Amino acid sequence: MSQQSAVEAITRAVHVGQSVRRLDALQKVTGQWVYGSDHQLPGMLFGKAVRSPHPHARILNVDIGRARRLTGVRAVVTGKDVPYVHGSAVRDEPFLAVGKVRYAGEPVAAVAAISPEIAMEAVDLIEVEYAELPGVFDPLEAMRPDAPLVHEDVTAYGREPIFVPYPSTNIVNHTKIRSGDVEQGFRESDEVFEDVFTTQYIQHAPIEPHAATAQFTADGRLTLWANTQSPYNYQRQMAQALQVPQSYVRVIGTGVGGGFGSKLYLRLEPLAVALAMHTDGRPVKITYTREEEFIAAVVKHPAHMTFKTGVKRDGTLVARKITSIFNTGGYADTGPQVARNGCFSGTGPYRFRSVWVDSYCLYTNGPLGGAFRGYGVPQLTWAHESQMDMIAARLGLDPVEFRMKNLFDVGDVTCTGEVLRQSVAVKETLRQAVEVSGYRDPLPPTPSRSTARGRGLATMHKLTYTPTTATAVIKLNQDGSITILSSSVELGQGAYTALSQIVAEKFGVPIERVRISTPDTDYTPYDQSTSGSRTVFHMGNALLRAADDAMRQLRELAAPLLDVPVHLIECGDGTVWVKGHAGEKKTFAEVIRSRFGARGATIQGHGTFTPPAAAYPDLETGQTPKLSAFWMYATHVADVEVDLETGRVKVLRIVAAHDVGRAINPAGVEAQIEGGVVQGLGATLHEEMLVRDGIVTNPSFAEYKIPTTLDVPEIVPLIIEDPHDEGPYGAKGLGEPVLAPTSPAVANAIFNATGVRIRDLPITPEKVLAQLQLLRGR
Amino acid sequence: MMGDGMGKHHVSMTVNETEHEIEVDANTTLLRLLHDALFLPGTKDGCSQGVCGACTVLVDGKAVRACLTLAVRLSGKQVTTVEGLKVDGALHAIQQAFVDEGSVQCGFCTPGMLMSSVALLEENPRPTEGDVREALVGNLCRCTGYVRIVRAVLAASRMRLGHGPRGGRRPPAGHERPHA
Numbered sequence: 032m033s034q035q036s037a038v039e040a041i042t043r044a045v046h047v048g049q050s051v052r053r054l055d056a057l058q059k060v061t062g063q064w065v066y067g068s069d070h071q072l073p074g075m076l077f078g079k080a081v082r083s084p085h086p087h088a089r090i091l092n093v094d095i096g097r098a099r100r101l102t103g104v105r106a107v108v109t110g111k112d113v114p115y116v117h118g119s120a121v122r123d124e125p126f127l128a129v130g131k132v133r134y135a136g137e138p139v140a141a142v143a144a145i146s147p148e149i150a151m152e153a154v155d156l157i158e159v160e161y162a163e164l165p166g167v168f169d170p171l172e173a174m175r176p177d178a179p180l181v182h183e184d185v186t187a188y189g190r191e192p193i194f195v196p197y198p199s200t201n202i203v204n205h206t207k208i209r210s211g212d213v214e215q216g217f218r219e220s221d222e223v224f225e226d227v228f229t230t231q232y233i234q235h236a237p238i239e240p241h242a243a244t245a246q247f248t249a250d251g252r253l254t255l256w257a258n259t260q261s262p263y264n265y266q267r268q269m270a271q272a273l274q275v276p277q278s279y280v281r282v283i284g285t286g287v288g289g290g291f292g293s294k295l296y297l298r299l300e301p302l303a304v305a306l307a308m309h310t311d312g313r314p315v316k317i318t319y320t321r322e323e324e325f326i327a328a329v330v331k332h333p334a335h336m337t338f339k340t341g342v343k344r345d346g347t348l349v350a351r352k353i354t355s356i357f358n359t360g361g362y363a364d365t366g367p368q369v370a371r372n373g374c375f376s377g378t379g380p381y382r383f384r385s386v387w388v389d390s391y392c393l394y395t396n397g398p399l400g401g402a403f404r405g406y407g408v409p410q411l412t413w414a415h416e417s418q419m420d421m422i423a424a425r426l427g428l429d430p431v432e433f434r435m436k437n438l439f440d441v442g443d444v445t446c447t448g449e450v451l452r453q454s455v456a457v458k459e460t461l462r463q464a465v466e467v468s469g470y471r472d473p474l475p476p477t478p479s480r481s482t483a484r485g486r487g488l489a490t491m492h493k494l495t496y497t498p499t500t501a502t503a504v505i506k507l508n509q510d511g512s513i514t515i516l517s518s519s520v521e522l523g524q525g526a527y528t529a530l531s532q533i534v535a536e537k538f539g540v541p542i543e544r545v546r547i548s549t550p551d552t553d554y555t556p557y558d559q560s561t562s563g564s565r566t567v568f569h570m571g572n573a574l575l576r577a578a579d580d581a582m583r584q585l586r587e588l589a590a591p592l593l594d595v596p597v598h599l600i601e602c603g604d605g606t607v608w609v610k611g612h613a614g615e616k617k618t619f620a621e622v623i624r625s626r627f628g629a630r631g632a633t634i635q636g637h638g639t640f641t642p643p644a645a646a647y648p649d650l651e652t653g654q655t656p657k658l659s660a661f662w663m664y665a666t667h668v669a670d671v672e673v674d675l676e677t678g679r680v681k682v683l684r685i686v687a688a689h690d691v692g693r694a695i696n697p698a699g700v701e702a703q704i705e706g707g708v709v710q711g712l713g714a715t716l717h718e719e720m721l722v723r724d725g726i727v728t729n730p731s732f733a734e735y736k737i738p739t740t741l742d743v744p745e746i747v748p749l750i751i752e753d754p755h756d757e758g759p760y761g762a763k764g765l766g767e768p769v770l771a772p773t774s775p776a777v778a779n780a781i782f783n784a785t786g787v788r789i790r791d792l793p794i795t796p797e798k799v800l801a802q803l804q805l806l807r808g809r
Numbered sequence: 810m811m812g813d814g815m816g817k818h819h820v821s822m823t824v825n826e827t828e829h830e831i832e833v834d835a836n837t838t839l840l841r842l843l844h845d846a847l848f849l850p851g852t853k854d855g856c857s858q859g860v861c862g863a864c865t866v867l868v869d870g871k872a873v874r875a876c877l878t879l880a881v882r883l884s885g886k887q888v889t890t891v892e893g894l895k896v897d898g899a900l901h902a903i904q905q906a907f908v909d910e911g912s913v914q915c916g917f918c919t920p921g922m923l924m925s926s927v928a929l930l931e932e933n934p935r936p937t938e939g940d941v942r943e944a945l946v947g948n949l950c951r952c953t954g955y956v957r958i959v960r961a962v963l964a965a966s967r968m969r970l971g972h973g974p975r976g977g978r979r980p981p982a983g984h985e986r987p988h989a
Contacts, residue, residue, distance in 0.1 A: 056907065
């Protein structure tokens with residue numbers, strides 16, 4: 032769509048841009064939405080894993096004899112029975128540990144039984160002998176030449192070609208950006224500041240745990256029901272691991288009770304599959320306990336980030352050098368991609384003349400780092416936005432003016448060499464967040480002298496992983512109603528509603544006439560994944576193309592009916608007509624019947640979308656003409672109150688402005704911003720998975736506190752629209768940016784209130800109080 | 810499904826206004842009974858530790874955690890799950906409010922939220938925002954930030970006050986909502 036026709040389409044839109052009720056809400060408020068953990072099949076068995084208590088150990092012996100003999104047990108497997116490996120970025124992970132374990136919680140054996148209780152009892156009867164090995168837990172230590180090796184030779188594993196591991200080290204990926212002469216840049220700077228920032232382990236904590244059911248049929252084919260964010264990732268990974276054609280693996284997506292990245296790649300599914308290989312066709316279901324979510328699902332990577340930034344005294348940013356180190360634990364999962372992706376946002380949405388980035392992904396014997404809403408970007412955002420305010424304070428600059436001076440505009444070039452050609456509304460997010468928050472107005476006075484109030488802000492930018500592909504089929508039913516076949520997943524983000532709005536808009540039919548499928552790799556066509564804030568942009572475009580294809584077929588059917596050439600047939604509002612004769616319309620159903628008779632037939636439109644002109648960056652320099660299909664931008668303003676006696680921080684309000692290109696369902700956009708901000712606040716103030724020598728010490732909701740109703744401040748979502756001419760009706764994405772600026776905005780507000788600068792998340796009362804005491808001591 | 814024979818106990822209880830005569834093990838939780846044996850999947854298992862609130866149901870009108878409640882103790886009790894919330898086939902006011910206010914995202918916490926909200930509104934038909942936040946503090950949600958959930962409970966309260974104590978039905982078309 033050209034810029035002009037995009038704007039025209041937006042102006043005419045009747046569905047797009049309207050706040051509509053979610054299409055999945057009725058089923059969800061009545062308990063009818065079926066999630067992975069609800070799934071039941073006749074004859075289903077229940078699986079359970081024996082997990083290593085040690086973070087690094089040799090497996091000397093696994094005695095499964097007593098478990099096998101227990102009444103009700105149908106299968107017991109160990110690593111020797113299933114010699115398969117899987118992995119996302121790097122294929123380094125066995126279905127069950129073989130030879131040694133690399134993290135505490137790694138599955139060593141698994142049991143399938145006729146009830147979960149018997150499976151649990153059988154697991155307790157399995158005895159494993161270990162010989163503990165020295166572990167490595169700190170990623171900086173893991174980089175040393177003498178560190179224990181988690182994997183003997185990382186380069187021996189199959190991997191995607193965009194990752195660069197180093198032989199005989201724990202470095203599983205090193206991503207580089209080299210842009211301009213950074214040393215020269217520092218020489219030309221008036222001031223050079225170097226600061227270190229860190230982030231903590233965070234659990235995704237979807238309220239629904241992971242759940243999967245696996246079943247083999249006699250022909251050797253596998254069906255896997257899973258609450259996955261990506262049925263096609265699961266199919267590809269599983270077929271690759273089992274070395275069978277993808278047509279042998281059918282993945283059926285169930286309802287998903289929250290994902291946030293944790294359900295993007297295989298995790299417990301290999302256990303269910305391993306057991307199902309030994310149950311003579313009976314299905315095996317595994318559901319994680321909440322404790323397993325903490326110790327054996329993936330977590331958000333802790334990151335250690337060193338930022339060296341050169342700046343002119345007038346506030347012009349000149350040069351930046353970043354070393355970021357991501358701790359991915361015992362297996363790579365998608366850690367290499369997280370470390371790679373995060374570093375692309377390290378400049379923040381600001382112009383620099385020269386940039387040098389080294390981003391490392393490190394194996395340790397800790398919990399597995401995986402995809403988490405933002406893919407490394409929230410970590411880097413914490414660093415760049417904290418340092419922006421630190422520099423502003425050191426140079427005596429206003430935080431807003433300092434940012435405005437350096438923020439991207441259309442035509443600017445990113446550190447990876449991409450010219451930003453359109454939809455760069457970061458300044459507008461800042462302007463509106465400043466205006467709506469009353470940023471320049473004084474804060475209301477504090478209730479007592481033992482508290483101090485402050486205000487801070489942070490901006491961000493994020494790419495979407497590019498290039499990726501979405502495909503879709505639109506089925507026009509005999510009566511002219513529409514069925515969408517798509518593998519996009521409804522995670523709660525509102526994808527089904529937004530995608531249905533796009534299709535209703537395109538055909539000009541009421542949204543009630545549109546139905547969207549759930550994913551099933553046997554029937555719904557390819558979509559890479561529901562991640563990376565990519566769904567509305569990519570699947571929306573695939574659907575528009577599928578709709579064009581269906582409309583082309585309708586026009587061809589209508590031409591003989593209306594007795595005019597095809598090019599004179601117009602299509603819209605659920606009807607066709609001859610150009611210039613809009614008074615004489617034929618419904619879709621009439622057109623279909625005219626060709627196929629009274630019972631009609633369905634018409635299938637096909638659509639495929641891959642963003643144009645995108646290319647992977649060069650491995651040595653990180654340079655590419657187009658890194659991302661689109662860029663998302665945001666600014667948050669935080670008002671906080673700090674208790675000077677306890678160090679406790681209370682967030683009073685967050686104003687969150689997000690450039691989404693175009694909001695398809697504004698109420699849905701606002702709801703997602705609100706939820707993301709609260710998730711961001713949890714990560715800012717209290718959430719932290721405590722890991723001592725590789726062991727998670729707070730693996731429950733009682734000990735690991737996610738925000739409750741009482742932890743929520745006033746949230747003011749602001750939708751900024753700068754349409755992207757390649758997006759469906761101008762839309763970009765939203766899901767990941769929503770939590771990224773929250774943490775640094777709060778930290779900057781705390782500094783504004785007290786002069787305390789916290790560099791290490793989370794911002795606990797203990798850390799604030801310690802700094803307050805230091806300040807007072809001066 | 811209910812365990813392995815030994816020590817079965819007879820329980821007669823009413824679930825969503827249907828009487829059930831059931832054999833359960835001494836350690837069978839209400840959650841397992843509802844979800845796995847009575848095929849009422851709306852009651853969700855988020856932690857099995859009584860912390861997340863996704864399994865909240867009503868027992869004699871009071872909100873309880875089904876994962877911590879033993880089925881054997883419930884003889885003679887009235888249990889209501891999310892499947893039993895509809896009134897005369899129409900959505901309960903709280904269900905309608907969750908739909909209208911956009912309070913649902915992934916939806917896994919939703920049944921528990923609804924049941925805790927119903928218990929609150931039965932006890933306190935006119936809650937303040939603070940009352941709602943207190944009443945829902947034991948129901949965890951990872952998607953919504955609670956903003957629209959709290960808003961929906963307040964909206965349902967207004968809807969019910971305007972339309973009788975049971976207040977299950979939506980206001981008729983064209984009828985203005987009181988206080989809205």
